[in-house]
Amino acid sequence: MKFSENWLRELVEIQADRAQLAHALTMAGLEVEELTALGEGLDGVVVAEIVAAEKHPEADRLQVCRVNAGQGELLQIVCGAPNARVGIKVPLATVGASLPGGVAIKAAKLRGVESFGMLCSAKELGVDADASGLLELPLDAPVGQPLATYLGLPDASFELKLTPNRPDCLGLVGLAHDVAALFGSHVKVPAQGAAPVSGAARRGIRLEAGKDAPRYLGRVIEGIDASARTPLWMAERLRRAGLRPISAVVDVTNYVMLELGQPMHAFDNDALDGDIVVRHAAAGETLKLLDGSEATLDGGFVVIADERKGLAVAGVMGGYDSRVTDATANVFLESAHFAPAAIMGKARKLGLHTDASHRFERGVDPALPQRALERATELLLAIVGGQAGPVLVAERPEDLPQPVPVALRRERLRRVLGVTVDDAEVARIFTALGMQVAPTADGWTVTAPSSRFDIEREEDLIEEVARIFGYDNIPTHTPAGALTLAAEPEARIGDLALREQLAARGHHEAVNLSFVSAELLARWGFADALVPLANPLSADLAVMRPSLLPGLVESLRHNRARQQERVRLFEVARVFAAGDPPVETPSLAIAACGSARAEQWGESARALDFFDLKGDLDAIIAWGGEPQRWSVHADQLPAWLHPGRGARVARDGATVGYLGALHPQLAKALDLGPDVHVLEVALEPLLDRRLPRARSVPRFPSVRRDLALDLPEAVRWSQIEQVVRDTLGGVLSQLKLFDRYSGKGVEAGRKSLAMGLILQDASRTLTDDDADRCVREAVTALEKACKARLRG
Template sequence: MKFSENWLRELVEIKADRAALAHALTMAGLEVEELTPLGEGLAGVVVAEIVGAEKHPEADRLQVCKVSVGQGEPLQIVCGAPNARVGIKVPLATVGANLPGGIAIKAAKLRGVESFGMLCSAKELGIDADASGLLELPLDAPVGKPLADYLGLPDASIELKLTPNRPDCLGLVGLAHDVAALFGSAVKVPAQGGAPVTGEARRGIRLEAGSDAPRYLGRIIEGIDPQARTPLWLAERLRRAGLRPISAVVDITNYVMLELGQPLHAFDNDKLEGDIVVRHAREGETLKLLDASEAKLDSSFVLIADEQKALAVAGVMGGFDSRVTDATHNIFLEAAHFAPAAIMGRARKLGMHTDASHRFERGVDPELPRRALERATELLLSIAGGKAGPVLVAENPADLPKPATVTLRRARLKRVLGVDVADAEVARIFTALGMRTESIADGWSITAPSSRFDIEREEDLVEEVARIFGYDNIPTHTPAGALTLAVEPEARINELALREQLAARGYYEAVNLSFLAAELLTRWGFTERLVPLANPLSADLAVMRPSLLPGLVEALRHNRARQQERVRLFEVARVFAAGDPPLETPSLAIVASGSAQAEQWGEAARPLDFYDLKGDLDAVIAWGGEPQRWSMHADGLPGWLHPGRGARIARDGQTVGYLGALHPQLAKALDLGPDVHVVELALEPLLARLLPKAQPVPRFPSVRRDIAVDLPEEVQWSQIEQSVRGALGDQLKELRLFDRYSGKGVETGRKSLAMGLILQDASRTLTDDDADRCVREAVAALETACKARLRG
């Protein structure tokens, strides 16, 4: 919100200078983001008229002008502005003036011609950024009058950084209520009656958008002067608010929007056909907007239309074909209330941001449309003439928001703020803010005005008292109270400890956005159970991530593109799947590429492989104390994993994640080499920890028996281990693989494995017969489950 300081001071008495005003606004939660002084140091700058202009004899781009200052002989001024011409009135800095920026005006010779002053642009005067030519003043500007007096200078342009819950301050009158409360004064907005109705023109209005557009007002004004000029005072207020004057009708609608906070729009009434219809857009409907862009619409948009065509995107921008032009004599002026949810995100969807959408998507006072329509009509009739028809109203009262009544307890206010605020001061604050206040036994009953959407509960009222009373007036105390320490469950590994473990193994933690582009997910093969965003920030952030890997691999790509060949990253975060509500699963992902070890002299360099990453994962799994519950399998791999260098990770037989190299096709599509290896698995199974339990040292010795079997090459160790443990139960304390052989003496497609069985019983010493029986049972299990044969 940007506005003129002088304009605000007209609306409310402010007993403070500019610096104090800015500080008070910021401390009240209305942060002053920028404050630009305007028109300071303009002593010696007057209104002048160019009464003669001739080409400079020695320079093609210069003119020798005769300039009248209202007394004495015209002054000779050499000027190079492209718009310098006879008859216009412009600012003249006379000899001796000192302009903003340190420009001192002296008599001078330019290419041999004397010049006694300088004709100025708005930028040279420090009142605007326009330096394209001289600042042209209205033709009725009084020659010789000091420019500062004529333009109402000095002034300041103040820009506020408002939070989304304060749309009431997007109009100067709403802001004035806060300022009045801060400085103990009163708002000086004059009482406004209805504009005189002298015309009979009417047009029907139909509301067909339900609760999205519950109120729409309009009025036909006939016979306006399309050549009417915007008054200087109004044009200057627009400029100081960051808006360029365009035409009288457009400038008036913008002015009322800045003053009251209600966006307005004017249509060329002669281009409308039949009734005004407020409806939802049809799928695929298009509309050419005021900026000449083509808007492609869907049913989520609300349209203003007539019986034949669309006229405007409600709450965003008007249409090109129904716009007011220099030939417009009859206008249809509209003011409406739209539900914030119906406008929110629609401008962004069209790739734009407008003053109207900025206000409507935050919420505009539903009682403002009539007031704004009457104010705009009053200004139009006084500036452009014409006959105003009756106000045309269509509304669905049941769909309009109702003011909330909230109770504020005196004891609660004191407890939260830690200071006594006098009852009279509390009542003054709420009254100054435009709220209806009623004293009750233990506090106040407050009814917020229709403009204050943010007043919903007692805490909101406490905040209002705090910011107006002044945070500086609230004493600072050290908080007191009993702190309850969180109990860390012993059966669960702390997430921070897991992060530290991975960092100790050479990985860097990454933090990525939870949103990804649908195109990237399609490339990975994630097409099911996606959670799209209804209002994405951009097309590249349109879907909630179903996996951590796409974003983490993009981070790896980013590093690889910057000459970081050896990259180690991990991320601990949530992934999302469609559901009601969407399912969130904490996950861990790891990506790595480059050499297996950092550059060193101790061992030869070699590229990272599957087993390097598996070793890091095994170390983390072992931390939980139950590595035997985990297994790796070569089946059931996702499409993004290399079919020959990947594994499915299971815990207690349930799949919890995957490990391996990226699929070559995906790696090529992502412009990555074959050395990128990844891990992703659910976090909770990884954090489960076996509680340590003290046990006596075994009294009976263990027995070892070694066996060698040959079996098919495709049989995995996890399947072998599962079979042997299932057959021997608790008597098998450890199974050690100590040899693997394939080649001469072993059939093609088979391998020979030698393993040691460590056997022990807690209640007795195992005999040779017991050990031999265990060997027979283990071999039988391997023969049945793994097609193994005992080797001699």
């Protein structure tokens, strides 16, 4: 927000100098980002008129001008500005003047011709950045008058860095309320009366965008003089606020936006056909905008249209074909309220950022459109003339935001601020900010004006008191209190320890954004239960990640493209699934490629495979002390896993993750090799740990029996292990698989597994008969459950 200091001082009495004002604004949360002094040190600079101009005899780009400076006789000035010509009025720095920047004006000879002064550009005077030519003044500027007096200088341009919750300060009247509260003064803005209605022109208005556009006002003004010049005072205020004057009609709408904070737009009424229709855009609808660009819209945009065509993108920018030109005789003024959610992100989606969208997406006072329309009409009638028709109103009152009273407790205010603020001062602060205050037994009930979207709860009111009362007036106390150390639960592994374990195994931690591209997720096959962002930073970051792997594999691909052949990455973070509210699940993911071991001489190089990553998982599972609760299965794999080199990870029979090589088609689509292996598993099951329990060393020896079984190829080891443990119970101390064979001597489609049964009883020594009985029971159970055959 940029504005003229002199303009602000007209709206509110400020008993402070410029530096004090800047400090007060910053300390109240309205940070002064830049402060530029304008027009200081212009003594000796006057309004002058060029009455004659001839080519310099010795220089092609110079002219010898005769200038009337109101001193009785004409002055001779040598000038090189391209726009120097007879009849214009420009600033003249007379001999003896000193311009901003330390330039002293003296009589001089330029290429043999005497010059008694200097005709100036806006940049040379320090009032603007334009250095393309002389600063041209209106033709009615009084010759000989000091330029500072004529332009209302000196002045200063303030630029505020406003937080998104203070859209009310994007207009000078709203800002004036804060300044009045800070300095204990009053806003000097008169009530806005209704402009005289002398015309009868009307146009129907239909609201078809629902709650996105609940209020729309318009007015036809006929018979204007579109070529009328913007008054100097208005043009200067616009220029000092960072806006270039364009035309009287456009300048008035911009001026009202700066003054009140309400964006407005003017259409050429003769270019409109039938009623004004406020509706949602059709998918693929196009509209040529004021800047000449072609906007392609979708159903999320609100469009101002007539019966045949779109006229403007609501809250963003007007259309090119209905713009006001020098030939415009009749205008249709619009002043509307749009829901912030309907405008948020729309300008950015079109590659734009406009003053209107900047205000509407933060929230504009829904009560402002009527006041702004009357103010703009008043200014237009005074500048361009014409006859104003009646105000045309269409609104949906049920969709307009309504101020809600908020309670503030006196004791709560004291506790949060650490200081007691007098009741009278609290009431004064809220009243000066335009709020309605009603005392209660334990504090106040405060109703914020409709312009204050940020006042929703008690803490918001406490913040208002603190910033106006002054943070400097709130004492600083060192917080007191005893800190207690939380004991780490033994039944849980810390995620930091998990990270350290993975780092010790050669993996590097990655931190990726929580949002990803919908296109990337489509490649992976993630289409269900996605959480889209309402206001994404860009199209590539439009969806909350349902898995850590797409982002992690992109990081792997990025490293691999930079000559890193052996990559080991892991990430511990949350994934998101659709719900009300969306479901967040902590997860662990690993992505790895390249050789299994770093380059060395101790062993031969080999490529990373499924079992390397499974070894990492087993090492983490072993930490929990209950590996028997975990299993891997080769069924029900997601589409992004290799069907023959992937596995489903389960805990207590419930699926908690997946492990394996990427599907070849996905690896090809991502421009990756076939050696990329990934793992993703829910984090919480990994962090559970069995509490350690002390027990005595077994007094009785163990017995080992080895078995060789012939089984179908499809039978998994986890299934065999479960059957044996269920059959033998506590007698089975360990079960070890030590050999696997298929080939000669074994039927096709079957395999031979050799395993060792470690048997032990805590109460006695097992006999050979006991061991043989256990072997018979295990073999019988495996024959029934797994179609096993004992090999001889």
